[in-house]
Amino acid sequence: MVSPATASAIKQVLEKIEIDGLLALEGIRKEFPGVLALDNVQLRVRPGSVHALMGENGAGKSTLMKIIAGIYQPDAGEIRLRGEPVTLKSPLDALEQGIAMIHQELQLMNWMTIAENIWIRREPRNRFGLIDHGKMAEMTRELFSRLNLSLDPGTQVSELTVAQKQMVEIARAVSYESRILIMDEPTSALTEREVEHLFAIIRDLRARGIGIIYITHKMNELFEIADEFTVFRDGKYIGTHASKDVTRDDIIRMMVGREITNMFPKIDCPIGDVILEVNKLTIPGVFHDISFSLRRGEILGLAGLVGSKRSNVAEALFGVNPAASGQILIDNKAVTISSPNEAMAHGMAFLTEDRKETGCFLALDCLENIQSALITRSHVKAGFVDQKTLTRLAADMAAKLRVKTPNLHEIVENLSGGNQQKLLIARWLLTKPRILILDEPTRGIDVGAKSEIHRLITGLAAEGVAVLMISSELPEVLGMSDRIMVMHEGRVSGFLDRADADQVKIMDLAAR
């Protein structure tokens, strides 16, 4: 029997949860030097629901998440957890109060085992006060069986795939009995099947009353997994809706504040002669017998799941990691390409997959980033760069691609992902390529910039540039390509023409 006082107290808490949900943020404000990242923002997450955060890059999603995860402190506003106001002093503090974050850049210790990663700081001890590895493995197996994971607790994390690492992070969050789980673009590096597994886990967590905050750029994921979503734009709260009440266009309009008329503006343009021909390109153990041809004005989409080694083929073509055997013909002449410099001499350009790791010079300004490829080939006299001409060329190209930056001397680190990507495209366009290799040209950038880049690629093809475009987003591949080449585990598994390609056929070839 509970006393009437206790009962009324419980009732009060329950009422608060009813109004507030599991987590409520009110009037949150966060300012960084020169930027108002969040301005009077709110968010309510219900228990047992998946709540998506949507918005273009720079909308303030990441900042808000970091506040919820205890990484940043808000300048103003209130955070209530189950109706009680809380302060989250640090990530550890947040974790102990039941809020866990799965980072986009996974934060596991690579040289330790799965079990050690999960139970760090909380390792079970034996009677000598030493870590009881047997018990720890047992606890891990128990945890994994709850989540339907089949991983060996003793495996070193460095040996896991990105998807597996993510599962480990989720398991760790669950092991803390977290009530709120924050996921930042969890599917960005996963294959289709891995995504399904992840969604199954998310649904399971939801069924157990956990509130999941889910950040994504992918619209179809929103409809598949999210119950509710909140849109931010330029650091401001735009609105919260149930996902079943809205359409894709509604959301895009909320995010950008304007209509996106055509996501994939593919223009049909004349396709010319074969410019690049690849015969049986092979790196033993990586990819085998890759053969295809590419014509002027053609966009050849390259689809495949993670692990299909699409990027390795691109790197081999561009001489970053040259192939061991096989033949590359440009304009019907056999060529050897053993370095990027040689590839550039043949009129090739290569936009790499990971703009932070292998693309941008983050510490340098826009100008240096744009001109870096060009100065390896021209505009240098007696060692001195012709800065006047280069600055003009770079400024023109930046304007043409609508790079948003206060000026060309802005450090690239301060730009949004979409603008960084445009800078990299500008870098390659200045070299006037005839063959353009694009590896995930729109990964992780906002809708507006995405469609601008799509338009740009189509425009280049119309000018006669041959484009090889690697993409993991099927709508993008289908919408942009004249022809689609599909790879599976290091081999070409088939070609599809634009007319008869669809998602099912591509997945069929990619998954085998």
Place this chain on the structure above:
Amino acid sequence: MNTISQQAAAVATTKRKLPSELNILLVLIGISLTFEILGWILQGQSFLLNPQRLSIMILQVSVIGIIAIGVTQVIISGGIDLSSGSIVGATAMIAMSFAQIGTFERALYPGLTDLPVIVPVAIGLIVGLICGAINGALIAYTRIPPFIATLGMMVTARGFAKWYTKGQPISFPTDSFAALGKGMTPVLIFLVVAVIMHVVLRYTRYGKFTYAIGANAHAARVTGIDVERHTVKIYAVAGLLSALAGIVVAARGLTAQAGMGQMYELDAIAMAVIGGVSLSGGRGSVLGTCIGMVIFGVIISGFTFLRLDAYYQEMLKGLIIVAAVVADVYRQKKRVKKA
């Protein structure tokens, strides 16, 4: 849409922001004024308004300053060079051995005395260039960390310097060789080196490549830069400048000893780091290093001026270096947060 492109076209020509060297300059002014005030309080005289003190101060730091200029471009490229001090020792010995006068009976090479000054200078510089190129080649082609490669050179070159005369000093240089270290000549040499490197880093492809490699070596490779070859060049230039410093040190002391230049590498790195050259690569400038060098000089001569024990000076030097790196890390953090 149109407005955006117009904006982009319009803003492209605007000026750079205030140079980041300004902050370091303010630090220099602050420190100098502190000594000035302390000078009047404790010594009853001015610290700054003393041309003799100032010229001695500049002379003291300019030799290491020459090394710091070379180290600056190494650190900008994302590396580090620990071998500078030992290269100073080795090249001082070698250069001096070809610069002795004929009237000295125990010359190292009795048949090779009274040579024109260009001979010892050229030999010294070539030796430094080779040492540096070996550093660079090790780093570029065997992929061992710069710290280890140059540590190896540091020990080896010092060993070579000792072996060269079995530890005996080499003295009695020709007048023309000695002139390289006379009076304010070292300062002049430093200034020429600094101006040249400033221009090279800012306006030449060599400079652009150096910054690019330091900012992101992988991206540099993909844009067509031959990262390995350029790395060899960067370390070779650093070796060359260490050799130049070695020649100046020997000429100034009128003698060469195997132990010359000990710890110079750390002072040179400290000057660069104090001057805002980031140990994570891609950021920094010759101008910054020059200011860092003067800060270094002001602190040393300031403490001497205040009659502070040399031991305190050394301990304080350590603190300042750590403080400069902490400042760099702090700046880095601030940037990350903003992004």
